[in-house]
Amino acid sequence: MTPIHAPDVLISEVGPRDGLQSVSGTMSTAAKCLWIDALAAAGLREIEVASFVPPKLLPQMADAAQVVQHALRHTHITVMALVPNLRGAETALRSGARKITLPISASQAHCLANVRKTREDMVAELRAVVALRDAIAPGVPVEAAISTAFGCTLQGQVPEDDVLRLAVACAEAGASDVGLSDTTGMGNPAQTTRLFKRLFQEIGERTGAAHMHNTRGLGLANCLAAYEVGVRTFDSSLGGLGGCPYAPGASGNVVTEDLVFMFEAMGVSTGIDWPTLMAAREPLKAGLPGETLYGMTPEAGLPKGWRG
Amino acid sequence: MTPIHAPDVLISEVGPRDGLQSVSGTMSTAAKCLWIDALAAAGLREIEVASFVPPKLLPQMADAAQVVQHALRHTHITVMALVPNLRGAETALRSGARKITLPISASQAHCLANVRKTREDMVAELRAVVALRDAIAPGVPVEAAISTAFGCTLQGQVPEDDVLRLAVACAEAGASDVGLSDTTGMGNPAQTTRLFKRLFQEIGERTGAAHMHNTRGLGLANCLAAYEVGVRTFDSSLGGLGGCPYAPGASGNVVTEDLVFMFEAMGVSTGIDWPTLMAAREPLKAGLPGETLYGMTPEAGLPKGWRG
Incomplete structure (x- = not known):
């Protein structure tokens, strides 16, 4: 699968953070670092390695700065970090993160529950983060990730106009790109098509990643729909880490391996090497003993005659 | 989900046969009959209820005629049966099957292994089946199902020209419609788009069902691709019956429940009632104790605010 030109799509691996x-x-x-090294070796070009949240809220992310520091040795990788607010952004930027992402919920109910701020306050926070970035780390992209863009487990349906209005506000606030996240696995392909089409119409090249979940089995179909309207960055997690992607209530991230297989089978290059990607499951298993890894293509193997 | 007009797509339930x-x-x-009754109650309009093969080969299908006989009480259902040859077709037609389907492999290797005949001999068999149908059961559609149309575990890749040539030969031999089956779960959305587009170009309205598998997780994405180029009939099996759809080597039928959810969520009507479809899992469980049923939407439930 070695590309002879720039790959057609960017798979953004979110396992080390979201997973x-x-x-x-x-x-x-140490295990995180080994895993990130293996992901980089497989050809992943963007990895969300940590979340800069207070350690008392997420002890798993207490080593965020160290992990970023380690990942920076991979000079060709966009070392990405999630930041919930200005304070997290400052730490992330000072740690050397090459891209930061700020989640903002399209659902007001979810926004308040998630970060205890309104959507409007979060847009203001984004504006402050962008100003800070300009001051201390010019050139580092700031992504706005619109969560619950496809529905919310608290408020139910999320009006598409709300999603678009918020996305435009984020672009106006200075976001380098604005992605849409199906946080709750409620999205469907028709909705994916509509939302990303409108997003392209509104903010053009600042249209960011499709972060789809597989909660109801539609993860890859939704990625396909997003691809067809021009999305070229897709979030996923190795082994579907982040809860069983085939079960309810779980994070249900799209499985990186299956996503890579889908695109490569379609002739859409990912820049990712299959055997090395499979090998990257080993440090994940070793670092999280007992955690179930998912992925149907890893289980079934590549088809007979693959690129043969 | 009660439709106020004819549903947009036809979900052809293959569980009682393929599963x-x-x-x-x-x-x-008796259990098969209860299950078929429950499927009919849920709004499935086409059910492949049996296979007319020699009982010594498939003891599970020894009661094919009885099962067809029972299913016929559902006057609005297309009671469908698989037939491997002329002899099976005669029994199926005399049993009252309302549609029959003859599988013909695009892979010569698979065709020989599956029915011990060449593809060319199978087209001749199809012609004989059509003549028999004209003689004893005029008006009963005869489907040709092109298996291994997306790849073969014996020969590897199957040239798309082979698939199309065979499909056209089947249409010329009198098939009412010609479907394409991803028997081995090797298909991808780009290939699905290409093959069905060409099939429509070649045989127009005789283009039949997409029978996709979920072996590598791409089942729904492939169905979406087929839908987008005009396919309106989709094979699937309740609970993914027919081996784990999330594991290798298994039949991996697309899960009816997830397929119905995808279409209904997109606003594409199936004519199927969700609670009654869920209820149809019970007689399946009761009739096959210990068999694992799959389906991510059944596990996750419909999203909050669904049609609310």
Whole structure:
């Protein structure tokens, strides 16, 4: 799968942040570093390695700065970190993160529950983060990730106009790119098509990643729909880490391996090497003993005659 | 989900044939009948209820005629049966099957292994089946199902030209419609788009069902791709019966429940009632104790605010 030109899509691996944040076990700093090294070796070009939240809220992320520090040795990797607020952004930027992402919920109910701020306050926070970035780390992209963009377990349906209005506000506040997250696994392909089409119309090239979940089995179909309207960055997690992607109530991240297989089978290059990606499951298993890893293509193997 | 007009797509339930044929246990005739009744109650309009193969080859299907006989009480259902040859077709037609389907492999290797005939001989068999149908059961559609259309575990890749050539030959031999089956779960959305587009170009309205598998997790994405180029009939099996759809080597049928959820969520009507479909899992469980049923939407439940 070695590309002879720039890959067609960017798979943004969120396992070390989104995945680890959602499991009960805690991975040691050393194990995280080994896992990130393996992901980088497989050809992943963007890895969300940590979340800069107060350690008392998420002890699993207490080593965020150390993990970022380690990941920076991979000079070709966009070392990404989640920040919930200005304070987290400052620590992340001073740690050397090459991209930061701020989650802002389209659902007011979820926004208040998640970060105890309104959507409007979060847009103001984003503006402050962008100003800080300009001051201390110019050139580092700041992503706004619109969570619950496809529905909310608290408020139910989320009006598409709310999603678009918020996305535009984020772009106006200076976000480098604005992604849409199906936090709750409620999205469907028609909705994915509509939302990303409108997002492209509104903010053009600042349209960011599709972060889809597989809670109801539609993860890959939704990624396909997003791809077809022009999305080229997709979040996923190795082994579907972050709770069983085939069960309810779980994070249900799209499985990196299956996503890579889908695109590569379609002739859409990912820049990722399959055997090395499979090998990257080993340090994950070793670092989180007992955690179930998912992925149907890893179980079934590549089809007979693959690229043969 | 009660439609006020004809549903947009036809979900063809293959569990009682394809599913039961692939599991180790045998379901009693009475249990099959209860299950078929429950499927009919849920709004499924086409059900593949049996396979007319020699009982010594498939003891699970020894009661095919009885099962068809029972299913016929559902006057609004297309009671469908698989037939491997002319002899099976005659029994099926005399039993009253309302549609029959003859599998023909695009892979010569698989065709020989599956029915011990070449593809060309199978097209001749199809022609004989059509003539028989004209003689004893005029008006009963005869489907040709092109298996291994997306790849073969014996020969590897299957040239798309082979698939199309065979499909056209089947249409010329008198098939009412010609479907494409991803028997081995090797298909991808780009390939699905290409094959069905070409099939529509070649045989127009005789383009039949997409029978996709979920072996590598791409089942729903492939169904979406087929839908987008005009396919309106989709094969699937309740609970993914027919081996674990999330594991290798298994039949991996697309899960009816997840497929129905995908379409209904997209606003594409299926004519299927969700609670009654969920209830149809009970007679399946009762008739095959210990068999694992799959389906992510059944586990996660419908999203909050669904049609609310």
